[in-house]
Amino acid sequence: GNSVTQMEGPVTLSEEAFLTINCTYTATGYPSLFWYVQYPGEGLQLLLKATKADDKGSNKGFEATYRKETTSFHLEKGSVQVSDSAVYFCALSPSSASKIIFGSGTRLSIRP
Amino acid sequence: GAGVSQTPSNKVTEKGKYVELRCDPISGHTALYWYRQSLGQGPEFLIYFQGTGAADDSGLPNDRFFAVRPEGSVSTLKIQRTERGDSAVYLCASSLDWGNEQFFGPGTRLTVL
Numbered sequence A: 001g002n003s004v005t006q007m008e009g010p011v012t013l014s015e016e017a018f019l020t021i022n023c024t025y026t027a028t029g030y031p032s033l034f035w036y037v038q039y040p041g042e043g044l045q046l047l048l049k050a051t052k053a054d055d056k057g058s059n060k061g062f063e064a065t066y067r068k069e070t071t072s073f074h075l076e077k078g079s080v081q082v083s084d085s086a087v088y089f090c091a092l093s094p095s096s097a098s099k100i101i102f103g104s105g106t107r108l109s110i111r112p
Numbered sequence B: 001g002a003g004v005s006q007t008p009s010n011k012v013t014e015k016g017k018y019v020e021l022r023c024d025p026i027s028g029h030t031a032l033y034w035y036r037q038s039l040g041q042g043p044e045f046l047i048y049f050q051g052t053g054a055a056d057d058s059g060l061p062n063d064r065f066f067a068v069r070p071e072g073s074v075s076t077l078k079i080q081r082t083e084r085g086d087s088a089v090y091l092c093a094s095s096l097d098w099g100n101e102q103f104f105g106p107g108t109r110l111t112v113l
Helices: none
Strands: A003-006 A011-014 A019-021 A023-026 A032-038 A044-050 A056-059 A062-065 A075-077 A086-093 A106-111 B005-007 B010-013 B019-024 B031-037 B044-050 B053-056 B065-068 B075-079 B088-095 B108-112
Touching: A003 A086, A011 A019, A019 A106, A023 A086, A032 A056, A032 A062, A044 A062, B005 B088, B010 B019, B019 B088, B019 B108, B031 B075, B044 B065, B044 B075, B075 B088
Parallel strands: A011 A106, B010 B108
Antiparallel strands: A003 A023, A019 A075, A032 A044, A032 A086, A044 A056, A056 A062, A062 A075, A086 A106, B005 B019, B019 B075, B031 B044, B031 B088, B044 B053, B065 B075, B088 B108
């Protein structure tokens, strides 16, 4: 079946630190991969996506590369800010379906 | 423009009661989705509508859960004989069409006492 496993949190970093949140997936076919973010008190929003192998999604300084050989889609940012504090969800959409399958989320806290 | 809206924002009910949760998608979006998010977990897919019809209801946990979208716009998720395990945040999302980006609403927090 289809599933997503992501790094458990919480993750606490100092401002300007390098961030990696690991994500691996299991899927049949060629899924699309996503990172969603949920800021405190706000709804879920799409951060970035990649639709095929070796694609790199990027937004707001965050990047993730679709690695089919390792079935991974790790989220990275070179220098985090306090405003990046949120819950991050790795997710996939199977190639033959429209639904999204989410990981359990990683809470990120950035110290000033 | 207006995003996806959901009402009520909070609903507290007693075990065994019936509840209805409403979703207003973004105008013009033909696809509508319901998800359920339990505390500390990611959202879980429940059902997907394309227009008025349920194209995929494989995520509905049992026959106490039912959803409708009679005119292809507003959708209502209905839960009969609620149980404490139904307590969660119910999220609605809409997209322009199949495969397009899904935009999520703020959710309805359901608490079953």
